[in-house]
Structures are given as structure tokens and as C-alpha cells.
Amino acid sequence: MALAPPHRAPRASALLPARASGDVRRISLTWQQPGSFDAASFTVHGQRVHKSPAPRLRPSEDHLLATVREPLFLHHGLAPQGERWEYLVQALDRAGAVQAASDAVEATSRTSVTVTGHPVATVGSFNGQGLELALSPSGFVRYQSVFPADVDFTHGRDRADTSWSYLQPGPDDAWAGRRGHRFRLRFWLDEQPEDDLDLALWLTDRHPVRAGAAGLLVNGRRLDPLIFADEVEPPETPAGGDVPGHGAGPAYIERSLRRGLFVAGENILEIVKDQGSWIAYDALGIFARTAPAF
Incomplete structure (x- = not known):
């Protein structure tokens, strides 16, 4: 009589095409949904690469960065100097079994x-x-009384703790x-200047679903708007999300400005x-x- 083959745990039978790209203080990792089944969730594993070749990345609790439901992971909070990371994604069914996995992919965050x-x-x-900015960390309710004509700040003369509000409201904010x-x-x-200059706008927080955009002007000339939304936003506003401190978190916008x-x-x-709604400044x-000549 033939014996039944021994039971083995299911192996990942499909490949998840994945790609990673770096930006200031973050790396975006995206992949495709497996065609053979509807994934219930995805696990994202990663390790920082300090030298090449890096040790082989293996899925483990030590390397687990996140469990997500959509095919996107935004790795925030990386160093301004830039970091190189390697990632691997696994697709899980409703029982938590691995059904598909990506190859390891690498990306380096952009130096600020x-x-x-x-x-x-x-x-x-x-x-x-x-x-160190005015009204921080929670005085936004006094914005209209402290800044009735909004912010007009002169570098080298004004103080950030009195003349630049940490929070900039938008037209969706009733309290402003x-x-x-x-x-x-x-x-x-x-x-x-003999060369182009660079703008750095860092936020500590922004409205989770209505951060929207802002116009950018230099000496009266309007440039492309500043966009504050991530690639994927939460489907609904979390409890308390209409006020700072309960938003979508940091954002880092840096761009070239023509000389x-x-x-x-x-x-x-x-x-x-x-x-849209409010943004909260870091700096x-x-x-x-190039260094200015004296």
C-alpha cells in the first residue's frame, strides 16, 4: 500500500514584482498584487545596508518592519544624510500562510x-x-488673535518663537x-546667485486626509504647488484628526529654485x-x- 506523502507547509508559489525609490528621509516600496489570489495582508521585511555585499535578507521577526493591507510601504524617519536599505515583501492569505514573495530590492534615501x-x-x-516656532506645541487655537494678518517674517530681524507660527491653516479649518x-x-x-538655490520645507504633521496643497511664489512668480498628501491616504479621518497632533505625520519637501x-x-x-487643511512646520x-564668498 502506498504511503501518503508527508505534509509540508505551503511554499510561496508566486513572485511579487517590487520596486523601491528613495526621497528625502524616506523610501517608497511598491509591489503588485499577486494574480493567483487576493492577499489578505503583506509583511514588509528590511535591513539597513552598511556594506556590499550585504548579508542575505531573510524574513524574520528581527527584520519585520510592518504589516500592511495595500501594496505600498512608506519607510519614514530615515537620516537626512541618506540611508541604503534592502527590502523583501511576502503576501499572506487569510490564514496567515505565505503565498507569494518578492525578490530583495534596494534603494537609498536622498541626501537632504x-x-x-x-x-x-x-x-x-x-x-x-x-x-522653537510660535504657538508650538498646541497653541493653534490662538492663531487668529496672534497672527490676524498671517505671517510676514524677515530673516535676520524676526524671531521664530514669536513671528513664525508652527501651524499654517487652510481654507478647510473653521477655527482659522x-x-x-x-x-x-x-x-x-x-x-x-550664480547657481540655483534649494528650498527645504519640513513638516512635523499635516491633516490626515485634507492636507491638500499650497501655492509657492518667489518674488511674485508662481511656481508648481507644494503637495502635502502621501501616495496613499487613510480612507477616513481618525478620531481627533481635525487638530494637529493626530495627523498623517511628517513630510519633507525639497526642490530646486531657479537662480x-x-x-x-x-x-x-x-x-x-x-x-485643504492645516500643515505643521518643523523648519x-x-x-x-556653494559657500558664499566673503
């Missing part, structure tokens, strides 16, 4: 201009807290009058929150790519 650049005009400390709000940063250049936008003398950078700055 706050590391490579030379500060021209900054507000705040780029430390992930924003506590349901209108747009304009923040200005004024700074002086002895001459027009021709700037002039010798006073320059004005404006952030106009004319869409804001303009950086040069």
Missing part, C-alpha cells in the same frame, strides 16, 4: 539639502520637532476662519495655503549649493 547646502535664510532647526493663509519669508541677497527667480536686495518667498529654509 540641509546637509549638502549652505543656509541663506532659515526658520526653525530641522530637528523634527518645531518646538475658513480662508486661505499666506506665510512670507523675506531675506536679503547681496547679489543675484533667475532671485534678485540682489530683498527677496520674498510665499507659501499660500489656499487648498523652512533656502540653501545655496
